[in-house]
Amino acid sequence: MESGGLLLWALPSALLLALLLQLSPRLRFRAKVLSYCALCLMASALTAPACLLWNGGRTVENMRIIKNVVRSFKYLYGLRFDVKGLEHFQVEGPCVIVSNHQSVLDMMGLMEILPDRCVQIGKRELLYFGSVGLIMYLGGVIFINRKSTSNAKSVMSGVGQAMTTDNVKVWIYPEGTRNGNGDLLPFKKGAFHLAIQTQVPVIPVVYSSFTTFYNPEKNLFTSGRIRVEVLPPIHTSGMTATDVTELCDTCYTTMRETFFRLSGTARRVNGSTPHLAQ
């Protein structure tokens, strides 16, 4: 096609698309989320060869490369992180880090503060997200089958051994799924079993609510500021399987209080009308 003809089609199409994006908040929201997914896919495809060349294959060392790439994404989406308590990551040896999980945007918050030699536990399905699955595999992400408790448990006990022999930290989202409703879901216990089985500290990390700048129900995806707090380690030496529930409850209560404080929002009591957070 001649360049004049191309211009005749391309220009009005671009203008029409821009107009549609302006008119429809839903379309604008979807386009922005889609752009995030495309960015992740593209960045992963470009970073994977660098990981292979630099470190030769699947290793936690690749997380440093991934982290440096992902940390630049926040500028594209106007997101800023105010981080407190990073000194609590300075523990000797392995630990289990637990944090709240609100959306796919959490990857940016994760990479903002990810300590060295730290891998995440992720659902098995992520492995099939094209280049994103590949980069996660290369970074050493541990994939679990959430549909099979026995499989998840046996993978987790293998993780425990690797943590101590390879001096690796593990990052787990104890809610077990994304939750953007302005509260925390009840915690699953795998992270706390792992910490007690390996006798390593649990370090809770809390991200403030995204709801003021990211809310799929309201087609909202704007720039925003996220407050992050790394809480002091909870030591597990001497704890046994009978302490799992108490450890899990302590973490949940502390993280939920911190979440409401950081978000400056209301506290829900048994799903009822929220009371103002103190």
Ligand SMILES: CCCCC/C=C\C/C=C\CCCCCCCC(=O)SCCNC(=O)CCNC(=O)[C@H](O)C(C)(C)COP(=O)(O)OP(=O)(O)OC[C@H]1O[C@@H](n2cnc3c(N)ncnc32)[C@H](O)[C@@H]1OP(=O)(O)O
């Ligand atoms: C360069 C550009 C890059 C672009 C960006 C791309 C990528 C960036 C790269 C890397 C980033 C990766 C980030 C990955 C994030 C992934 C996020 C997720 O996928 S979250 C979902 C997956 N994670 C989890 O589910 C973890 C939390 N879940 C659990 O801990 C669960 O307990 C479980 C182990 C999965 C099991 O769950 P299930 O529902 O099946 O059972 P229950 O929890 O109810 O437990 C039943 C029963 O078993 C006991 N239990 C649990 N675990 C253990 C254990 N390890 N040992 C012994 N017993 C265990 C539990 O206590 C229950 O018993 P009881 O009721 O008696 O207490």
Ligand SMILES: CCCCCCCC/C=C\CCCCCCCC(=O)OC[C@@H](O)COP(=O)(O)O
């Ligand atoms: C050739 C295959 C093409 C596949 C296309 C896949 C498109 C998606 C591409 C990129 C998305 C970027 C996602 C970054 C990683 C997000 C990790 C994440 O947040 O996973 C969610 C998981 O914690 C919990 O899942 P659920 O809330 O239980 O659900």
